[in-house]
Amino acid sequence: MEKISFPAISVSRAATGAFVLLLTVSLIAVIFLVVYPNDLRLQSIVTGGCEPRPLRAPRFVGAVASPSPPSPDLRILLGVLTVPDAYERRSLVRRAYLLQQPSLIGKALVDVRFVLCNLTKEEQRVLVAMEIMLYGDIMILNCTENVNDGKTYNYFSSLPRTLGGADDRRPYDYVIKTDDDTYYRLGNLAETLRTLPREDLYLGLRVPCHRTEEGFMSGMGYLLSWDLVEWISTSELARRKMMGPEDIMVGVWMNEAGRGRNRIDTNPRMYDYPEGPDNCFRHAFIPDTIAVHKLKDNMKWAKTLQYFNVTHNLETSDLSPY
Ligand SMILES: *[C@@H]1O[C@H](CO)[C@@H](O)[C@H](O)[C@H]1NC(C)=O
Numbered sequence: 001m002e003k004i005s006f007p008a009i010s011v012s013r014a015a016t017g018a019f020v021l022l023l024t025v026s027l028i029a030v031i032f033l034v035v036y037p038n039d040l041r042l043q044s045i046v047t048g049g050c051e052p053r054p055l056r057a058p059r060f061v062g063a064v065a066s067p068s069p070p071s072p073d074l075r076i077l078l079g080v081l082t083v084p085d086a087y088e089r090r091s092l093v094r095r096a097y098l099l100q101q102p103s104l105i106g107k108a109l110v111d112v113r114f115v116l117c118n119l120t121k122e123e124q125r126v127l128v129a130m131e132i133m134l135y136g137d138i139m140i141l142n143c144t145e146n147v148n149d150g151k152t153y154n155y156f157s158s159l160p161r162t163l164g165g166a167d168d169r170r171p172y173d174y175v176i177k178t179d180d181d182t183y184y185r186l187g188n189l190a191e192t193l194r195t196l197p198r199e200d201l202y203l204g205l206r207v208p209c210h211r212t213e214e215g216f217m218s219g220m221g222y223l224l225s226w227d228l229v230e231w232i233s234t235s236e237l238a239r240r241k242m243m244g245p246e247d248i249m250v251g252v253w254m255n256e257a258g259r260g261r262n263r264i265d266t267n268p269r270m271y272d273y274p275e276g277p278d279n280c281f282r283h284a285f286i287p288d289t290i291a292v293h294k295l296k297d298n299m300k301w302a303k304t305l306q307y308f309n310v311t312h313n314l315e316t317s318d319l320s321p322y
């Protein structure tokens with residue numbers, strides 16, 4: 001098995017402004033497990049780590065030294081599972097994360113990556129390539145798009161092979177699987193994680209609510225410590241049970257293998273967008289939110305970002321024509 005190391009890129013720390021951030025994000029950090037058609041030799045970047053790639057490799061590969069902070073105290077991979085055609089949502093989610101203040105995250109490094117299966121349409125090979133060149137935040141797995149037929153297994157199990165390995169340092173402390181209708185508050189997340197174990201940790205909104213054991217963490221977004229990700233990549237149990245409702249299956253892997261014993265239920269700090277009557281996983285916005293889910297349209301994103309004062313610093317008058 002080839003070992004590939006990707007320079008980590010901070011979307012959260014390295015810069016003081018979104019523009020500088022863009023530059024840093026445009027470095028590299030794409031996982032390619034697919035073989036592309038010959039007209040777009042993007043696949044050549046899987047083979048070489050940081051060395052400059054030969055002809056026809058895209059220019060962003062290995063172009064600039066990584067400006068990430070020297071030693072983050074916490075490293076998180078936040079994988080947003082989405083589909084290639086969701087261009088508009090992806091750019092909104094990307095902006096929402098780019099705008100989270102590095103100062104709120106402290107020394108934590110959070111790499112936000114959009115996780116896709118195989119590109120299948122001609123235009124995707126160009127349009128997704130543009131995003132890769134500008135932002136370097138897309139991972140393409142070797143799978144056919146699906147929600148419950150193993151994409152989540154594919155995501156976790158491919159990470160050690162593609163990211164890990166170089167020396168014995170783990171590439172991330174924690175890995176998150178989430179979707180493009182969930183918004184994490186990265187500062188609150190990092191602050192919480194600083195107090196928690198780095199091993200055998202399985203964190204999220206527990207389903208059914210308020211159970212003290214077993215169950216699983218809601219698919220809105222859950223987090224595993226790196227040791228669990230490594231375990232998944234070699235586990236026969238996980239491989240056999242990759243199909244099925246993805247969040248439930250991850251719970252099954254953990255429960256049957258007796259793993260994820262550090263189980264943290266983030267209720268009520270992770271919840272569904274407040275519409276309809278409150279219940280145990282849906283309620284009004286709260287300041288110490290870790291994640292809000294079911295952001296299915298632009299208005300819900302807008303209301304959520306508004307609550308968290310994301311655009312607060314821009315005077316409303318700046319939005320007027322005169
Ligand atoms: C991708 O998946 C297909 C089908 O599962 C498999 O035949 C192929 O060998 C895989 N390719 C790589 C590069 O792993």
Ligand SMILES: *[C@@H]1O[C@H](CO)[C@@H](O)[C@H](O)[C@H]1NC(C)=O
Pocket residue numbers: 034035036037118142143144
């Ligand atoms: C993904 O695409 C590559 C290249 O077209 C192909 O070899 C591979 O089998 C595909 N994988 C799946 C799971 O469809």
Ligand SMILES: *[C@@H]1O[C@H](CO)[C@@H](O)[C@H](O)[C@H]1NC(C)=O
Pocket residue numbers: 286287307308309312
């Ligand atoms: C947003 O800003 C208002 C006014 O400054 C403040 O009262 C409120 O607590 C802030 N909300 C959050 C979630 O920080």
